[in-house]
Amino acid sequence: MKTKYQFINIHMFERKALESYLHEMALQGWCIDKLRFCYLRFRKSEPCDRYYHVGFDNDTGIFMQVYDEGKDSNYTAFMESFGYKYISSIGIMRLFESETDDTMFSEPEIDERAFRSAVYRVESTKSVYPFIAFLVLFINLTYFSSLWDLASNAYLFSRAVVAIMTFYCFFQMIPYLRYCIHHREQTDVKIFNRMRTLNVIVPTTLLCIILYCLTPQKYYVSFGIVIVLIFTMRGLLYLAQNHTRHKTLWRTIIIVGYIIGYITTIRYTYTLPISSNIDTGKPIFTAKDFDKPIDGVSNIYEKSVLMKHLDYIDDYASYQYYHVEDTVLAGYCRNQILKNYDISGEEPKEQNGVQYYQLSLGNARNYQYMLVKGNDFLIIGDHLEEYLALFQERV
Amino acid sequence: MPKQMMDTLTESMYYVLMAFRVKDCCGTDIVAFIQDKTKGQVQIGPGTLYTILSKFEEEAMIKEIAVEGRKRTYRITDKGCLVYQTELNRLRRCVQDGEGI
Numbered sequence: 370m371k372t373k374y375q376f377i378n379i380h381m382f383e384r385k386a387l388e389s390y391l392h393e394m395a396l397q398g399w400c401i402d403k404l405r406f407c408y409l410r411f412r413k414s415e416p417c418d419r420y421y422h423v424g425f426d427n428d429t430g431i432f433m434q435v436y437d438e439g440k441d442s443n444y445t446a447f448m449e450s451f452g453y454k455y456i457s458s459i460g461i462m463r464l465f466e467s468e469t470d471d472t473m474f475s476e477p478e479i480d481e482r483a484f485r486s487a488v489y490r491v492e493s494t495k496s497v498y499p500f501i502a503f504l505v506l507f508i509n510l511t512y513f514s515s516l517w518d519l520a521s522n523a524y525l526f527s528r529a530v531v532a533i534m535t536f537y538c539f540f541q542m543i544p545y546l547r548y549c550i551h552h553r554e555q556t557d558v559k560i561f562n563r564m565r566t567l568n569v570i571v572p573t574t575l576l577c578i579i580l581y582c583l584t585p586q587k588y589y590v591s592f593g594i595v596i597v598l599i600f601t602m603r604g605l606l607y608l609a610q611n612h613t614r615h616k617t618l619w620r621t622i623i624i625v626g627y628i629i630g631y632i633t634t635i636r637y638t639y640t641l642p643i644s645s646n647i648d649t650g651k652p653i654f655t656a657k658d659f660d661k662p663i664d665g666v667s668n669i670y671e672k673s674v675l676m677k678h679l680d681y682i683d684d685y686a687s688y689q690y691y692h693v694e695d696t697v698l699a700g701y702c703r704n705q706i707l708k709n710y711d712i713s714g715e716e717p718k719e720q721n722g723v724q725y726y727q728l729s730l731g732n733a734r735n736y737q738y739m740l741v742k743g744n745d746f747l748i749i750g751d752h753l754e755e756y757l758a759l760f761q762e763r764v
Numbered sequence: 765m766p767k768q769m770m771d772t773l774t775e776s777m778y779y780v781l782m783a784f785r786v787k788d789c790c791g792t793d794i795v796a797f798i799q800d801k802t803k804g805q806v807q808i809g810p811g812t813l814y815t816i817l818s819k820f821e822e823e824a825m826i827k828e829i830a831v832e833g834r835k836r837t838y839r840i841t842d843k844g845c846l847v848y849q850t851e852l853n854r855l856r857r858c859v860q861d862g863e864g865i
């Protein structure tokens with residue numbers, strides 16, 4: 370059976386608009402099948418004149434608002450005894466279908482009071498608390514972040530997800546705040562078009578911005594090709610499904626072709642790291658060495674899409690090394706490194722084409738100098754001359 | 765808030781209690797009674813009726829006496845009778861006041 374999904378997050382005070390919207394969809398031959406937390410599912414049928422009614426069951430437990438089906442509840446049984454057909458439910462909202470347009474509610478004085486109490490109970494849980502929770506988490510992650518967090522993909526990913534969720538929950542909370550001020554139920558069916566836009570475009574845009582910030586510029590072309598492949602693949606599969614005789618054969622050809630396309634694109638654009646061969650002098654890791662660390666050396670190193678970080682210690686030397694990847698956020702990362710060593714506003718000295726800063730005493734392990742060449746930073750204790758020569762040679 | 769709601773019964777509440785004064789009822793019995801009694805002048809939606817019954821049960825004005833399958837039957841309590849009688853007297857006074865002008 371043909372089904373269609375609409376990504377819509379329904380608020381209780383949009384029940385009248387929802388009833389009208391579902392009626393319009395039924396007239397176009399799409400009858401609602403399922404009401405869920407963030408989507409509606411429709412099944413294809415003959416165009417029909419069906420009416421939908423949204424009720425609310427205040428007996429639903431606060432922790433069951435997402436999972437409770439509501440099919441076996443007293444409320445559902447009560448409505449069914451009056452000829453309403455149960456369709457689906459989400460939280461305390463119950464969706465029924467009938468052949469006539471008779472309203473389920475007849476006395477505004479009683480209904481409005483019960484409805485408002487239900488709205489406050491549900492929407493505070495659904496709209497306000499998630500925003501507060503994500504905002505606190507976002508502030509917490511931002512406030513307590515350090516320079517080394519930038520070198521962790523897991524950390525960057527979690528912060529990106531929390532940022533997206535905070536924005537998303539904020540946008541979801543706006544209609545509820547509007548209802549709290551005006552106490553007007555939403556009746557405009559067009560709200561669902563706007564909501565679909567919000568639910569799809571806003572998270573997608575935020576995700577694209579974040580991916581854009583985190584992607585090294587050398588991968589832009591390959592990522593672009595992969596995205597184009599993804600979008601064209603869906604169209605071709607649709608054509609194969611609807612306009613070919615041997616559907617399975619064509620689908621297989623398309624999928625295999627695209628897999629080859631993906632692999633070729635990735636192999637063509639991805640270059641393997643060049644292995645290092647340090648046999649003399651003090652071992653310095655560079656960006657190239659990160660994928661092949663030297664055996665037998667005690668070190669801590671991390672790498673993310675934004676930067677690489679190495680904290681090196683052995684019997685002869687201790688240093689820290691940073692490599693900032695060539696992303697949009699490279700400038701931010703460079704500033705964070707300088708800020709971390711309290712040299713943000715200072716002018717560097719230069720020797721043999723390598724810039725260096727003198728650090729103030731008191732840093733951990735008495736680091737005294739920071740050597741900078743492009744996007745590479747080396748923080749050392751002493752032996753400045755030797756390191757300058759080595760740094761110039763290796764980086 | 766619930767006590768305020770019960771201080772004065774709304775029209776629907778009054779008719780629902782009236783239905784219980786006649787016999788023990790389930791939801792459909794109540795609607796049929798009100799339809800018959802008022803000749804269709806008073807319409808009560810099932811959503812409103814469910815809210816009223818929940819409120820009455822919460823206030824101990826009615827109690828559940830039987831469950832047959834998914835059908836629940838309720839009976840009026842002494843407190844419900846008292847509230848109904850009080851409301852009836854209030855309405856009588858209103859009518860008398862209106863007629864006395």
